[in-house]
Amino acid sequence: MGIEMDVTDSDNVRRSADFAVERWDRLDAWVNNAGVFPSVPIAQMDDAMWDKVFAVNARGVLAGTREASRIMSTGGHGSVIVNICSTAGFRGSAPGLAAYVGSKHAVRGITRQSAMELAPHGIRVLGVAPSYVPTEGNQLAAAGVPVQEDSVPLMMTSPIGRIGTPDDIARVVFFCVSDLSMFMTGSTLLADGGATA
Template identity: 65%
Template sequence: MPIPDVSSKPLVDLVSLRGRRAVVTGGGRGLGKAIAFRLAESGADLLIGDIDQNQAVTAAEELAERHGVNAVGVAMDVADGASVAAAADSAVAELGGLDIWINNAGIFPAVSVLEMSEETWDQVFGVNARGVFLGAREAARRIADAGTGGVIVNIISTAGFRGSAPGLAAYVGSKHAARGLTRELALELAPLGIRVLGVAPSYVPTEGNTFASAAAVDGPDPSSAPLMFTSPIGRLGVPDDIARVVLFCASDLSAFMTGSTLLADGGSTA
């Protein structure tokens, strides 16, 4: 199933997601919520999955009220196959189908290699790598059944390109895995008309990131972890900086792209 040539579409149609149905994992707050709001602004109906069901429902209600789209929030554990499959089924049932899947959920507990337990390592890989696989698998199954093609976007990290900070071995390893998986998924799913792209943000202050990064650098002073907290353009990113890149990936603006991971990092890995 070839990806169609969209050269004849006007710009307003290329960026529009009207009539498309999207899932955002970890969408109850922070970066995931910002992504969901941009997709909704562009016209997509949304299912927001989050480990915290209340946050997912609240976020869905907010974006439905603001943008007039159909939006639902569900509890979702991205490391659990049954939970991911149930969320995908809910998207089809509640939204009428599935066209876009954003694998956003992620964790990065800070533990040195010498102190890290196997359980912590497995937990990080369970969310950050297994979660990408499960989300992509369930999305691809339903998109393939519909035969209409679609897009999967994996939120990677600059940690998928380099080391980040002491204590993040599991996080860095899992993000390298997710970046590699993005390339392989693109090859396997292209015949089904499914594009797969990655977006790799640098450090962006969100509720979860602020808490976790303070632990990672043993305090909130950004100067103690320059790889995480600096960029050549002179400021940290904000969630919407990343959300706009995800919108580009999810829309027909990027119709000739698959397998790439786009750095959204203010030049910090240049």
């Protein structure tokens, strides 16, 4: 079942979390996955664009974590929050992505801090950091980036010889929300084919 949610609207996020409980009586897992990545060089980055990226990528994670933990902390059973980060949260990325890189470093920090604060309530918090995956949004963004004919974009290579798929990332998220990771919290798992050294 899908519902529309604007992660920059805290009231909307709260209503969405409440809807999940009304529909299924409990909340076992919550994945913060919204993200935007406009390409704007630092010298041309205005405050409004910076704030928009952080509103979605960082404050949206905070809003989702806050509302999920509000419900999970009263559930009486173990629950998991997963924050989709990026390999950009571990290093710099392509030119023009300063806001995106900064926001994804923030997601790693939110993951570590919320894991510490929510552990006493039986809530685990983990991050998953994919490299480039050909989702619809990424393909649209990549189509607008000029690439030299004799080169392959760095983000589209990995030591294992292929780029990731949405299913590759979903499997890591599944691991995080399952009991297979029951002794883990606060970590951000790289899902990048070994590309982040």
